[in-house]
Amino acid sequence: MGYPPLTKILASFFGKLLEQEIDPLKNVLVTVGAYGALFTAFQALVDEGDEVIIIEPFFDCYEPMTLMAGGHPVFVTLKPSPTGDGELDSAGNWRLDPTELASKFTSRTKALILNTPNNPLGKVFSKAELELVASLCQQHDVICISDEVYQWLVYDGHQHVSIASLPGMWERTLTIGSAGKSFSATGWKVGWALGPDSLMKHLRTVQQNSVYHCPTQGQAAVAQSFQHEQLHFGQPSSYFVQLPQAMWRSRDHMVRSLQSVGLRPVVPQGSYFLIADISDFKSKMPDLPGDVDEPYDKRFVKWMIRNKGLAGIPVSIFYSRPHQKHFDHYVRFCFVKDESTLQALDEKLQKWKDELRP
Incomplete structure (x- = not known):
């Protein structure tokens, strides 16, 4: 379901990335933003009493969407590894405990929600980490809902890997994307879900009997954007190349600026957010x-x-209520800002720094 030129280019574009033959009629659903794709997925696939594993910190809609579908959220937490004195923390140092993750799977587990690059942390899950998740999903016959809206925003040589591209995972994965995040057009509300027909048919039923479809004009614009990207993919003229280069500079600018007043940034590997440790304050x-x-x-x-x-x-x-008290010493900042805004940040931080001097 969706504007045919868009469903066709999505099938062609992501088919190459995921190494799948994607049918634009059966394996693609265009939604009212990635938010719409997530809501449709939860409504279509989660039943009363089903358990959904949510990795913390998590984008804040995952828990209420699970509850609205009648499901029971089960949380597993990314834990930071210690860093040396004076050493900046990195989102890559925040990891799942394999034993703890495995313990969350039960006979009632229906789905696991994965977000890579992660909002708010900016962690890009490594292939090894994804292989662990994939192995447990296959072992317990669990669906993976993979929220990959920031997939083009990765830094420092890290690579985004779609879990649906791993062996045995296409058949049990929904891959969710966003035109707003991909093309810096938030508010257009054009998203998509990709997956096997065995899952997608249920999403189509929900969407057909709720919002039906999203406005054609936005879909047409996104289709043209993807057609351009397919022609320029991997080249300097590709927006998917230009955007992370620009955001990389903004990220490093904000990291340096926040450090000047005693905030301790956790350097993100992806997305356009970073969190900063406020423990000193x-x-x-x-x-x-x-x-x-x-x-x-x-x-x-x-x-x-x-x-x-x-x-x-x-x-x-971004944490479940029982875990909030353990992570109440971080603040999330957004660094997708123009130069004038970053300069205004520097001025305010300089004034703050002056006030901190004895």
């Missing part, structure tokens, strides 16, 4: 105004907006 000013049960990062963000004119997102909101 938590120890120096632990009693910021706020509710008694309010996580520290939420109070810090409100303080930072009021007093420093800087906005961020508290990372604890």
